Amino acid sequence: MAAYEEDLEARVLAALARADAAEASGAAANARAAALQMRLDANAHAAQRLLRVRFRRAPPVAISMRRATPVKWELDVTDDQGTTVPAVDVEVRCRVDGAPHPVTTTRMKERWLCSAPAAAFTDRCRVVAEPWVAGKRAGPLDVLGVAAEVRVVTGSGDDAPTFEAIRDLSFGDIQLEVVEEFGDACGSHLWNAGLVLASYVATLDETKLPDINDGGLFVEVGSGVGAASLALAARGLSGDVTDQGRVLALLERNIERNGAGELIRAVAWDVVRDEVPAWNVLGSWNVLVAADVLYSAEAAASLPGVVAALPDLREIWLAHTHRGAGDRLDATIEALSATFPVAEVVERVRDTRVVVLRRQ
Ligand SMILES: C[S@@+](CC[C@H](N)C(=O)[O-])C[C@H]1O[C@@H](n2cnc3c(N)ncnc32)[C@H](O)[C@@H]1O
Numbered sequence: 447m448a449a450y451e452e453d454l455e456a457r458v459l460a461a462l463a464r465a466d467a468a469e470a471s472g473a474a475a476n477a478r479a480a481a482l483q484m485r486l487d488a489n490a491h492a493a494q495r496l497l498r499v500r501f502r503r504a505p506p507v508a509i510s511m512r513r514a515t516p517v518k519w520e521l522d523v524t525d526d527q528g529t530t531v532p533a534v535d536v537e538v539r540c541r542v543d544g545a546p547h548p549v550t551t552t553r554m555k556e557r558w559l560c561s562a563p564a565a566a567f568t569d570r571c572r573v574v575a576e577p578w579v580a581g582k583r584a585g586p587l588d589v590l591g592v593a594a595e596v597r598v599v600t601g602s603g604d605d606a607p608t609f610e611a612i613r614d615l616s617f618g619d620i621q622l623e624v625v626e627e628f629g630d631a632c633g634s635h636l637w638n639a640g641l642v643l644a645s646y647v648a649t650l651d652e653t654k655l656p657d658i659n660d661g662g663l664f665v666e667v668g669s670g671v672g673a674a675s676l677a678l679a680a681r682g683l684s685g686d687v688t689d690q691g692r693v694l695a696l697l698e699r700n701i702e703r704n705g706a707g708e709l710i711r712a713v714a715w716d717v718v719r720d721e722v723p724a725w726n727v728l729g730s731w732n733v734l735v736a737a738d739v740l741y742s743a744e745a746a747a748s749l750p751g752v753v754a755a756l757p758d759l760r761e762i763w764l765a766h767t768h769r770g771a772g773d774r775l776d777a778t779i780e781a782l783s784a785t786f787p788v789a790e791v792v793e794r795v796r797d798t799r800v801v802v803l804r805r806q
Contacts, residue, residue, distance in 0.1 A: 535579070535580050536560075537549070537551050537577075538551060538578070539578055547562060548562070549561065613625075617644070617645055617648035620648045620680045622676050622677065622680065624636055624672070626671055626696075631692050633668065633690075633693035634670070634671065634693055635670070636670065637737065637738045639737035639798050640670055640673045640737040641673060642798045643673070643674040643735060643737040644676065644677040646792060647674060647678050647735075647763075648681065655681060662730060662758070663686060663733075664678055664684070664733040664734070665685055665731040666734075666736065667734065668688075668737070668739035669737075671696055671700055672687050672697045672700045672701060674735055675735070676704050676706055682709070684709045686710070686713050686731070687711065688713045688715035689715070691714075698712045717748045717749070718742075722756065731758060732760045732761070733761045734761075736763075736765070737765035740775060741769060746777070749778060749782070750778075753785070754785075760804065760805050761786075761803065765798065765799070765801075766798065766799060768798070779801065785805060785806065789803060
């Protein structure tokens with residue numbers, strides 16, 4: 447870690463300790479604001495590293511294609527402990543088909559609701575929204591510069607996605623475009639663990655990439671929109687990208703959009719209900735990757751059985767966002783430890799890490 451980062455870390459921890467002490471004496475808001483301001487002032491990079499802005503889901507209203515719909519974004523700002531920080535200015539800067547467009551930002555308790563009226567949009571216009579915090583542009587995840595483009599799309603039925611967002615993900619030389627849908631399916635938008643895993647594989651040193659080109663494949667389970675597998679494909683690796691249900695169509699779109707169809711393919715696999723498939727016909731799976739799949743008790747419980755049924759597996763890369771009490775990462779690691787002990791833990795942001803397990 448660079449010296450200035452260490453120094454900043456120490457200063458922020460001290461400020462947080464002061465904030466905690468102040469909390470006891472009733473001056474919490476001021477102390478937290480002061481700690482946050484210090485982070486923001488430190489430098490832009492560090493501010494992005496320590497402060498997270500999360501876009502909540504786009505509007506819950508169903509869209510009627512006979513009229514344009516209002517666009518709303520909900521944002522919250524959290525510190526590196528995941529605590530909501532209300533004492534900052536937040537705005538969303540919006541462009542519609544390239545032209546700046548006004549957005550109203552309203553504080554709703556500890557969150558910010560940003561909205562633009564329906565009249566601003568036509569049914570296929572491009573809306574680009576960027577969160578800004580205290581006058582500085584903020585990404586949804588610290589080290590990654592991520593912009594969300596939100597576009598109104600056609601749809602029908604109650605579960606039709608109201609919006610799709612196209613995220614431009616940039617990791618050094620690797621550029622990906624990931625389409626997300628803001629409907630009800632959990633896998634239809636990119637989660638922080640997926641983003642972190644994509645970032646991890648995209649930036650991994652060449653020598654650390656597993657040698658799975660020699661007839662071997664990777665398999666991703668619970669891939670959602672497929673960012674991690676797209677990053678693996680961008681590194682030249684081949685594999686099967688699997689998930690269940692409706693998300694498959696979106697996954698296929700993303701594979702096609704990124705021109706990755708020669709290397710990876712989308713396959714339906716419910717790891718709880720389906721057998722470990724005999725259809726890994728392209729070759730045997732040497733590496734299993736998964737991001738944020740342990741939130742499901744059933745999926746977490748099925749993982750050791752899946753692993754046991756894959757004799758050629760050499761490594762497992764689990765990206766995981768810690769979910770507080772009842773979190774399943776430790777239990778999963780324990781259940782796999784006899785055959786796949788932990789080889790490496792890579793912290794990317796405080797609550798999301800990549801754990802590499804290697805067959806012994
Ligand atoms: C929180 S999302 C994470 C998606 C993606 N990996 C990411 O990080 O952006 C969890 C994913 O696990 C998938 N999933 C849940 N249970 C599953 C199961 N039994 N079999 C296969 N996939 C499952 C969901 O469909 C969803 O795509």
